[in-house]
Amino acid sequence: MELMTKTRLISLLITGVLVAGTANAAKVYRWVDENGEVHYSESLPPDFKEEGHDVLNSSGIIVNKNLSLKPPPPKEPTKEDRKELPRDASGLPRPKALYSEVEMQRRMDNFLMLRYESEQEITDAMNVEIKQLEYDRRLLRTTRESMLDTYRGEIKQAANRQRAGLEVPQKKSKEITQLRSKLAESEVSLNLLEKRELAIRAEFDKQLERYRYLEKEWSEESSDS
Helix, strand or coil: CHHHHHHHHHHHHHHHHHHHHHHHHCCEEEEECCCCCEEEECCCCHHHCCCCEEEECCCCCECCCCCCCCCCCCCCCCHHHHHCCCCCCCCCCCCCCCCCHHHHHHHHHHHHHHHCCCHHHHHHHHHHHHHHHHHHHHHHHHHHHHHHHHHHHHHHHHHHHHHCCCCCCHHHHHHHHHHHHHHHHHHHHHHHHHHHHHHHHHHHHHHHHHHHHHHHHHHHHHHHC
16 A cells, blocks of 8 residues: 555656646747847847746746736937938838938039020920920810710710600710710810929929029139139
């Protein structure tokens, strides 16, 4: 009887050791690095042993409630971060500007003076763009007038059928609807061309004003030297 009791006791002890060993082997640490990224590992890095972390068992259950997982506090923005441009839709930082505003303006001024040798050249360049725009506008208006004639003819035929007590075919009604939609699109396109012309004139007026200013400034600098 005593022998059986000792044997059973030893068996229980061995079982307890095995269970304890299995529990230790299944221990998983969950911790956060300085970048806020969560990691899972069987052991903690030396630098993180004193930091907040969770201890989980093989089932993913937290077994040590005295330790909590806390992300590192946000870093104070540096001077470089404050100068950073707003991030794009992907969340990635936008590339930093290669030149300052002053340097960029100087480069644009140099390009302007190299591109044109006189005020008349700026006016001529503007007229070339407006002439191309006028060609597009004329083509669009011609196409629209043709569609408008067709639309009016279809409407007249449909009205005559209705007055005669006849039903307008579904196919014909669909064609009339499509023509009306195309006419509306062409009207929008014409309005966009009008806005484009205004934008072209405004841009060249700006270039012309800047050219006059630089020409006067450079002329004064040459006379002073």
